[in-house]
Amino acid sequence: MKTNQILVRYGELSTKGKNRSSFIGRLRDNVRQTFSDLDQIHIKAERDRMFITSDDEQELAQVIERLPYVFGIQSFSPVTACELDIEAMKKTAEAVIAKIEDTDKSFKVSVKRPFKEFPHEKPEIMKELSSHVLRVFPDLKVQMKDPEIDLKVEVRKEAVYMMAEVIQGAGGLPVGAGGKALLMLSGGLDSPVAGYHMLKRGVRLELIHFFSPPFTNDRAKEKVFDLAERLSQFGSSVKLHIIPFTKLQQEVHKQVPDNITMTSTRRMMMRVADLVLAETNCRAIITGESLGQVASQTLESMQAINAVTNTPVLRPLIATDKLEIIDIAQQIETYDISIRPFEDCCTIFTPANPKTKPKLEKVEYYENFVSFDELIEEAVAEREVIQFPRPKVNQFEDLL
Known part of the structure; x- marks a missing residue:
C-alpha cells in the first residue's frame, strides 16, 4: 500500500475549447514553479486531469499543503496504490476512508476495471470492499446517488488505485492566462485582496509601492515585502517596484491646496504607474478601491x-x-500583515478635510503651476525592483 500520487481536477479550464491546451500548459508551469524546491516531484498534465507523483512522503505532504493556493484547480485527491489482491484492496480501502475526519456520512464504492484479467468482477469488488468498510466504519450509510464519500477504485495491470478524499482547490484560471497588470500595493487591507482577486482571474501581477522616507520607515517597507511574499504563493512569482515618492509628495503639498492634495497625490501615483507599466508590458493598473470607503474613492x-x-x-x-x-x-493570510501599525505614504499626509467631490479643472489648475514631469521620471528611474518569492536564507550558512 502506497500513497505517492495526487490526482488534480481542472475547474473552469474544462470549459475551454481549442485553446484548452494553452491553459493546461500554463497551469502545469505554475504547479512546477510552486514546487520547484521539491526534488522528487513529477508532473503529468493530461487533457482532463493532472497527476503529481512523488515517492517522498514529506514532499507529498508539502504538495497537499500548498496545492489549495494554486489557481486553476477545482479539487484534488491523494491516490493510494496497492497490489492486485482483494485482501490488500480491503486494507487499502480502510486506510483511505480512515483519512477522512468525519465518517458519519453517506458512502458508496465506484469501480473501474480496465485490467480485465483481474479475477474479480466489478460487482464482487464493490461488495467485498463496501462490506469491509462498513464493518470498520459503522457510522457510514450506503447511498448510491450523490454520496458524500465516493470511494473510487481503478484496477489496472500494474496496481489498484483508490481515492476518496476530495480537497477543494482555489478555482479560477491559471495565473498568467489573463495577461499581466500592475497592482498598486499600499500595505493596507484592500490592495492585497484586490491582487488576490485578479490572480484568481489568471492575471499575472507586478506590484508597485510608493515609499516616502523619512516619513515612512523600513518597517513599513518590510510589511509590504511580506505582503508581496504572500501574493507570490498563489502559483506565480511577482516583482515589486519600490518608488521613492518623497519629493513628489512634498511638491504636491507645496503647490496644491490642502483639501485636494489627496486627489493630486493619487494622480501623481497614476502617472508614475503609467511609466512603470510601459516598461513591464503590463496592460492595466489594479487598485484596491471600494466605492465610498474614503474621500478619494467617491x-x-x-x-x-x-x-x-x-x-x-x-x-x-x-x-x-x-x-x-x-x-x-x-x-488568504494577509490580514495580520496588513494591520501592522506602520503608516504608508497614503496616510501620513492625509488632510483634515479632504474633498470628496473634487473638481477636475480645479485640480489641473493648481498642478499646472509646476511641471511634475521631471520628478515623475526621476522617481521611476530610481526605483528599487525586488523579485518574490525571495530566496530562502540558511541562518546557519555562515557557520558552515
Whole structure:
C-alpha cells in the first residue's frame, strides 16, 4: 500500500475549447514553479486531469499543503496504490476512508476495471470492499446517488488505485492566462485582496509601492515585502517596484491646496504607474478601491484621478464592503500583515478635510503651476525592483 500520487481536477479550464491546451500548459508551469524546491516531484498534465507523483512522503505532504493556493484547480485527491489482491484492496480501502475526519456520512464504492484479467468482477469488488468498510466504519450509510464519500477504485495491470478524499482547490484560471497588470500595493487591507482577486482571474501581477522616507520607515517597507511574499504563493512569482515618492509628495503639498492634495497625490501615483507599466508590458493598473470607503474613492474623486491616464484601471473591490474584505484577507493570510501599525505614504499626509467631490479643472489648475514631469521620471528611474518569492536564507550558512 502506497500513497505517492495526487490526482488534480481542472475547474473552469474544462470549459475551454481549442485553446484548452494553452491553459493546461500554463497551469502545469505554475504547479512546477510552486514546487520547484521539491526534488522528487513529477508532473503529468493530461487533457482532463493532472497527476503529481512523488515517492517522498514529506514532499507529498508539502504538495497537499500548498496545492489549495494554486489557481486553476477545482479539487484534488491523494491516490493510494496497492497490489492486485482483494485482501490488500480491503486494507487499502480502510486506510483511505480512515483519512477522512468525519465518517458519519453517506458512502458508496465506484469501480473501474480496465485490467480485465483481474479475477474479480466489478460487482464482487464493490461488495467485498463496501462490506469491509462498513464493518470498520459503522457510522457510514450506503447511498448510491450523490454520496458524500465516493470511494473510487481503478484496477489496472500494474496496481489498484483508490481515492476518496476530495480537497477543494482555489478555482479560477491559471495565473498568467489573463495577461499581466500592475497592482498598486499600499500595505493596507484592500490592495492585497484586490491582487488576490485578479490572480484568481489568471492575471499575472507586478506590484508597485510608493515609499516616502523619512516619513515612512523600513518597517513599513518590510510589511509590504511580506505582503508581496504572500501574493507570490498563489502559483506565480511577482516583482515589486519600490518608488521613492518623497519629493513628489512634498511638491504636491507645496503647490496644491490642502483639501485636494489627496486627489493630486493619487494622480501623481497614476502617472508614475503609467511609466512603470510601459516598461513591464503590463496592460492595466489594479487598485484596491471600494466605492465610498474614503474621500478619494467617491465617483467624483476616481473620475479626477483617472483623467491622467488612458490605461484601463481595474477595481475588483469596487462593490465590496470592508467586512467582506477583512474576511478574505483573513482567508488568504494577509490580514495580520496588513494591520501592522506602520503608516504608508497614503496616510501620513492625509488632510483634515479632504474633498470628496473634487473638481477636475480645479485640480489641473493648481498642478499646472509646476511641471511634475521631471520628478515623475526621476522617481521611476530610481526605483528599487525586488523579485518574490525571495530566496530562502540558511541562518546557519555562515557557520558552515
